[in-house]
Amino acid sequence: MDNTDLFVCIDHVGLAVPNLDEAIKLHTEVFGWRVLHRESNEEQGVEEAMLGTGDQHVENAQIQLLAPLSENSTIGKWLAKNGGRGGIQQLAYRVRDIDAVCATLRERGVTLLYDEPKIGTGGSRIQFAHPKSTGGVLLELVEPAASASH
Numbered sequence: 001m002d003n004t005d006l007f008v009c010i011d012h013v014g015l016a017v018p019n020l021d022e023a024i025k026l027h028t029e030v031f032g033w034r035v036l037h038r039e040s041n042e043e044q045g046v047e048e049a050m051l052g053t054g055d056q057h058v059e060n061a062q063i064q065l066l067a068p069l070s071e072n073s074t075i076g077k078w079l080a081k082n083g084g085r086g087g088i089q090q091l092a093y094r095v096r097d098i099d100a101v102c103a104t105l106r107e108r109g110v111t112l113l114y115d116e117p118k119i120g121t122g123g124s125r126i127q128f129a130h131p132k133s134t135g136g137v138l139l140e141l142v143e144p145a146a147s148a149s150h
Contacts, residue, residue, distance in 0.1 A: 006101055009079050011094035011142045012062040013049065016078050017086040019040045020067035027051055027065065036062065039120055045073025050121055063123065064092070090128070092140035101141055105129060123147070 017023035027033045029102055033051035040047045047069055050124030052062045066089060095101045098117050107111060111130040120126035123145035131138050 002128075006093075006095065006104065008094040008096060010062045011092040011140075013069040014064045014090040014140065015086055015090060016075050016082075016089040017065050018079055018084055020049060020065055023065045023067070023086065024049055024051075024069050027063070033063065037121065039121065041120070041136055042069065043118065045069045045119070046075050048100050048121060090140050092142050094145050095141050098127060098141055098143035102127055115139075117124065119142070120134060 004076065015023070024035060026034065028051070033053055033107055036050045036052045038047075038049040045068060046066045048067070049065045050062050050084065051058060054060060066075045068074075068079060070076055075089065079086070102117065111133045113128040113130060117125040117127045120140075120142065125143040125145075127141045129139040129141070
C-alpha cells in the first residue's frame with residue numbers, strides 16, 4: 001500500500017470526559033457544536049457522543065466525547081490516571097480499507113491493540129495503534145460504516 005493511500009483525513013479527536021451530559025452542554029451551548037450521534041458501547045466501556053459543526057461532508061472533522069461506563073473501562077482508567085480531569089485521549093484517522101491499512105502498519109512495525117478491527121461508533125470498524133509505536137499518541141483507525149453520512 002502506498003503511503004498516500006493510508007489515511008483519508010483526521011476523522012475526529014476523542015476527548016475523555018467524566019460526565020457526558022455536562023460535556024455535551026459545554027460543547028453545544030458554549031462552543032456551538034451540535035450532537036450528531038450518541039450511543040453506549042458496552043464492549044468499549046463508554047457512553048459517547050459525536051459532535052460536529054456546519055454541514056457534515058466528507059472533509060468535515062468531528063469531536064467525540066467519551067465518558068466511562070465504569071471505573072474499570074479504558075476511559076475510566078484514563079481519567080483516574082489524569083486526576084479525574086478530561087482531555088484529549090486519542091486522535092482518529094479515517095481510512096477507506098481498515099484491513100489493508102492494518103496490514104501495512106503491522107508490516108511497518110506498528111503495534112495494533114486488536115487482532116481484528118472491532119465495531120465502533122455508528123457501526124464503523126475501528127482499530128487502535130499503541131502509543132509506544134506512534135510517538136506517544138493513541139491512534140484510532142476508523143472505517144466508517146457504509147451508511148455513514150461522511
